[in-house]
Amino acid sequence: MNILIIGGGGRESAIAWAVSRSPLVRRLFISPGNGGTLNYGENVILPLVYPFDEVIEFCEDAEIDLVIVGPETPLVDGIVDCVRRVGIRIFGPSQKAAQLEGSKAFMKEFLARNKIPTARFKIFDDAKEASEYVTRHNTPFVVKTDGLAAGKGAIVNKTVRETLDSINRILVKREFGDAGNRIVIEDLLDGDEISIFILTDGRDYKWLASAQDHKRIFDGDEGPNTGGMGAYAPVTFLDDKLKQLLDENIVAPTIEGMAREGNPYTGILYIGLMITRSGPSVLEYNVRLGDPEAQVVLPLIETDFLTAVWACMHEELGRLSLEYYDGYCTGVVAAAEGYPDKYRKGDPITGDLSDEPDCQVFHAGTVSAPDGKIVTSGGRVLCVSARGDTLENSIARAYQKMKNIRFEGMFYRKDIGAKGLFSQPE
Numbered sequence: 351m352n353i354l355i356i357g358g359g360g361r362e363s364a365i366a367w368a369v370s371r372s373p374l375v376r377r378l379f380i381s382p383g384n385g386g387t388l389n390y391g392e393n394v395i396l397p398l399v400y401p402f403d404e405v406i407e408f409c410e411d412a413e414i415d416l417v418i419v420g421p422e423t424p425l426v427d428g429i430v431d432c433v434r435r436v437g438i439r440i441f442g443p444s445q446k447a448a449q450l451e452g453s454k455a456f457m458k459e460f461l462a463r464n465k466i467p468t469a470r471f472k473i474f475d476d477a478k479e480a481s482e483y484v485t486r487h488n489t490p491f492v493v494k495t496d497g498l499a500a501g502k503g504a505i506v507n508k509t510v511r512e513t514l515d516s517i518n519r520i521l522v523k524r525e526f527g528d529a530g531n532r533i534v535i536e537d538l539l540d541g542d543e544i545s546i547f548i549l550t551d552g553r554d555y556k557w558l559a560s561a562q563d564h565k566r567i568f569d570g571d572e573g574p575n576t577g578g579m580g581a582y583a584p585v586t587f588l589d590d591k592l593k594q595l596l597d598e599n600i601v602a603p604t605i606e607g608m609a610r611e612g613n614p615y616t617g618i619l620y621i622g623l624m625i626t627r628s629g630p631s632v633l634e635y636n637v638r639l640g641d642p643e644a645q646v647v648l649p650l651i652e653t654d655f656l657t658a659v660w661a662c663m664h665e666e667l668g669r670l671s672l673e674y675y676d677g678y679c680t681g682v683v684a685a686a687e688g689y690p691d692k693y694r695k696g697d698p699i700t701g702d703l704s705d706e707p708d709c710q711v712f713h714a715g716t717v718s719a720p721d722g723k724i725v726t727s728g729g730r731v732l733c734v735s736a737r738g739d740t741l742e743n744s745i746a747r748a749y750q751k752m753k754n755i756r757f758e759g760m761f762y763r764k765d766i767g768a769k770g771l772f773s774q775p776e
């Protein structure tokens with residue numbers, strides 16, 4: 351098969367790595383890819399503009415058998431519908447189903463209709479009404495833009511004043527543009543945050559894995575939010591009882607609800623959850639793998655990933671038996687100086703970037719310079735992912751590899767996975 355992967359970050363490096371190992375692959379293309387995806391296939395630049403004519407033309411010329419989409423924006427913009435319309439296979443949700451991530455208002459109303467647990471909420475497009483709601487309750491809230499805002503659209507506030515300021519920033523100052531035409535105001539939840547990754551053909555589903563991201567820039571979950579500074583999988587405190595609760599109250603009702611409402615969801619569904627004292631609650635749906643969660647989820651799947659995707663696309667998921675590595679995977683992100691604000695670029699990366707059987711270096715913000723040197727080009731530069739029979743061993747292995755990688759201004763968190771160590775089963 352000839353495969354095209356859309357995207358160029360660490361997540362797409364992990365997808366390209368997983369796909370490249372499949373005996374079913376003939377040629378693999380990644381668009382735009384990065385300095386590391388060249389180890390797995392060929393990079394091509396294709397504009398991702400509706401109605402995705404360049405992508406379709408490339409698929410026809412290169413005889414692509416399957417397109418796999420990494421990031422949310424093309425999915426929300428309808429790439430699946432456009433590519434499928436001309437008879438090319440593409441893995442991911444339709445534009446309508448991608449609304450689960452594309453519109454927080456759609457998602458919250460879906461949850462409420464289907465009685466799936468989530469924080470109490472209200473939707474506003476008027477700043478005065480939103481502010482009155484907050485003042486009346488006299489308590490801080492989380493304020494979220496309805497549309498996609500590159501991971502920055504959810505503002506968790508500590509005070510009423512901060513909450514009112516968030517409303518003002520989105521609805522009055524329009525800091526997030528049209529993504530902020532409407533807002534969701536929701537109650538603050540307290541608990542442990544986890545993510546689960548579900549492969550579904552719209553009817554049957556299979557768990558890929560669970561993971562915990564580390565969103566803050568500094569150790570101990572301090573400092574500003576980032577796209578994710580590291581992750582580990584699977585979540586140590588997710589036992590059979592909690593898994594069953596999630597299946598019954600959240601995963602199955604989501605898949606069934608989308609199908610019943612005429613928007614069957616196909617592809618990978620990422621469910622962000624808060625495990626509160628009164629049970630699990632949905633924080634968000636994402637219509638794709640996470641980044642850096644993909645870098646720790648995919649190495650744990652022993653079954654050929656492309657075979658799993660193929661089964662999913664042919665509604666044969668019910669018959670697929672997914673085999674998992676019996677251990678843990680930890681991924682540590684190395685970022686460029688300045689990230690998550692303005693960051694350095696163009697620094698050569700030296701050291702041992704080679705993949706090993708139990709350890710991969712997934713590039714994200716890197717490019718291959720004309721002389722073949724790998725240089726930094728993004729805020730999150732790379733992610734070292736390592737497997738181990740225990741979480742401790744996978745953490746140690748990832749940090750051991752990271753020690754031999756260098757670039758000017760490089761930094762990474764030193765406590766990735768530690769939150770899993772405190773909550774391990776006996």
Ligand code: AMP
Pocket residue numbers: 469492494503504506536537538539540543622633634
């Ligand atoms: P979202 O994009 O909706 O997942 O929000 C981004 C992040 O904000 C989440 O990963 C949580 O850490 C935090 N967050 C979102 N909603 C809530 C909530 N209701 N209570 C507490 N934290 C939240």
Ligand code: GLY
Pocket residue numbers: 501563577578636639640641642643
């Ligand atoms: N790591 C969070 C995300 O991919 O949305």
